Amino acid sequence: MYKNWRAYVLPFLVLLVLFPFTYLLFLSLSGAWYYPDVLPKYFGLRNWRTILSSETGLLQSFLMSTGISLAVAIVSTLSGFFISKTVYYHPHKRILNLLAYLPYILAPVVFAACLSYFFLKLGLFGNVTGVITAQFLISFPYALIFFSSFWNERIKNYENLVSTLGGNTLDRYFKVLFPLAKGLLLVCFFQTYLISWFEYGLTSIIGVGKVQTITIKVFMFIKEANYFYGALSCCLLIFPPVVLLYINKKYVFKKIA
Structure with missing residues (x-):
């Protein structure tokens, strides 16, 4: 019983720790995400390309x-x-x-x-x-x-x-x-x-x-x-x-x- 419980809890904790970092990476690749859209209208490297320019x-x-x-x-x-x-x-x-x-x-x-x-x-x-x-x-x-x-x-x-x-x-x-x-x-x-x-x-x-x-x-x-x-x-x-x-x-x- 304990082993079965542990098999579910450990992956959940790993996902819980990784979620903020994954979400930040996802958000950095997104653009034009407005309510009530479930997903952003743009997803790509456009935001990352701007770090090579003088804009930001x-x-x-x-x-x-x-x-x-x-x-x-x-x-x-x-x-x-x-x-x-x-x-x-x-x-x-x-x-x-x-x-x-x-x-x-x-x-x-x-x-x-x-x-x-x-x-x-x-x-x-x-x-x-x-x-x-x-x-x-x-x-x-x-x-x-x-x-x-x-x-x-x-x-x-x-x-x-x-x-x-x-x-x-x-x-x-x-x-x-x-x-x-x-x-x-x-x-x-x-x-x-x-x-x-x-x-x-x-x-x-x-x-x-x-x-x-x-x-x-x-x-x-x-x-x-x-x-x-x-x-x-x-x-x-x-x-x-x-x-x-x-x-x-x-x-x-x-x-x-």
């Missing part, structure tokens, strides 16, 4: 979002790794780790509003550099907290052993620390990439509409009631997370296990 700028937004997220993820992961080591050896590491949670006390929009004056004075308002800097301010604390559990006495003893055997700083990092933290570095890179990729509040305030990432485009089309372009931009929005999830499952988690 979706392709440019996708490439811009990719560049911003890569920059934020690389800088946040590397700086979080190195500075977390300094924090671990600091006598007040508990207080410093606690301070890393401060950016998450406020909502991103409120946090961006608090930073807007300083960004305006520094000339970082309404440009890509300002958006990268703002997103770094919330991604770096995450990386710092993420790597705080990596450092311990065992890692410290490995470093001391390398120094005892005549190794220098580069040897400690490239022959001991980086190999040991390889899985964590990849996971942190993926996580900070996704934080930047889906960020809306900071980008909308600091970018002031000039930096139109793919997330901004999604909300813009939804506000305009352009559901077909909105679905298309959502497909582009979820594409990198799906790829990262596949890479995580196939390569990263296997190596960690």
Whole structure:
């Protein structure tokens, strides 16, 4: 009885999970779908062809979002790794780790509003550099907290052993620390990439509409009631997370296990 029940429930759950993604793809290929029509009057690649034109700028937004997220993820992961080591050896590491949670006390929009004056004075308002800097301010604390559990006495003893055997700083990092933290570095890179990729509040305030990432485009089309372009931009929005999830499952988690 239990096996028969399970045979029906599992396919239903799979369909339930896949339905939103399938519907978004279907809607992105549709056009002129009005009540009371059961099916859209147009179904094809016309909407997708527009991403190559200047009409919507979706392709440019996708490439811009990719560049911003890569920059934020690389800088946040590397700086979080190195500075977390300094924090671990600091006598007040508990207080410093606690301070890393401060950016998450406020909502991103409120946090961006608090930073807007300083960004305006520094000339970082309404440009890509300002958006990268703002997103770094919330991604770096995450990386710092993420790597705080990596450092311990065992890692410290490995470093001391390398120094005892005549190794220098580069040897400690490239022959001991980086190999040991390889899985964590990849996971942190993926996580900070996704934080930047889906960020809306900071980008909308600091970018002031000039930096139109793919997330901004999604909300813009939804506000305009352009559901077909909105679905298309959502497909582009979820594409990198799906790829990262596949890479995580196939390569990263296997190596960690």
